[in-house]
Amino acid sequence: MDTATHFAMGFALGGIATLDPVIAQDPVATNAVLLATVLGSQAPDTDTVLKLKSNAIYLRNHRGATHSIPAVLLWPIVISSIIHFFVPEVNGIHLWLWTFLAVFLHVFVDIFNAYGTQALRPFSQKWLALGVINTMDPFILAAHGIGFVLWIYGQDPGYTFIVIYIIIIGYYLWRIKAKHDVIKQACSIIPGGKVIISPTFNWYKWHLVIKTDTKLYVAKSYNGKIEILDEYDFVPIPKNDIISAAKKDKNIAAFLSFSPIHRWEINEFEDFIEVRFIDLRYRSKGHYPFVAVVHLDYDLERLSSFTGWIFSEKKLMKKMNAAIRE
Incomplete structure (x- = not known):
């Protein structure tokens, strides 16, 4: 899900935590748990900073290790321990429990997007991507917004968000059926x-x-x-020297590790050979913007490469030329 929805879910879980009698009896504990659920709802996406380094590293790692089984167990321990250090009067077990629920919910809902997660690591590198809910879903975000308004105007946040989450579960079930019907028709x-x-x-x-x-x-x-x-x-990726050289490039390797359905092209020009992989899932106005491209010289040495979202050949060439200078 998008960052705003994860934040909203963290606040919502903090509201539901007020139904926990151990937490509700102390305003300090209530605030500490609210902080913990908000931080827990964001922790798995700390790998987003990798995008600052390169698209290839981001593709390789986003929703990978930070969404894995060890991470789901480790994030709550780290977050609750830090908060408990500064607020020792809060019950540590209950603080950890609500933090764990926030982290788990983050990873769980991400599975329902088309992007998915590697939530079964280290036991499996497979991407779990159910393709049921859009990354930013207006219904889910709006439902949380209604809950926050009711909370502000004095409604009990615990029961309010319990009702809202029951409605959201129903919404997920409807979307699962809608997806099933589309696949059946296809x-x-x-x-x-x-x-x-x-x-x-x-x-x-x-x-x-x-x-x-x-x-x-x-x-x-x-x-x-x-x-x-x-x-x-449908033409399988050939096993030849050009493709072998292309696959050694970090951008191509990252793309192939992430994209489940794509086509490929090899184009020979006067000064270089271009190998291009095109993800077919993201067609927009007749264009496929998510690509990976590498330019090789005729000795099959890398000249430049790129992976990411590109909406024009002119911008792609700028990216490729910039990569030569890196």
């Missing part, structure tokens, strides 16, 4: 295809990529109707 149009689905800001619009043994279909579902937008031959 499979009836292209039998035997594997469907990769991504939700959008619009409840009734979904991005689809349907893979068969021979084809890649890029489609959208809108108001229950599926439209095929692009069609490509």
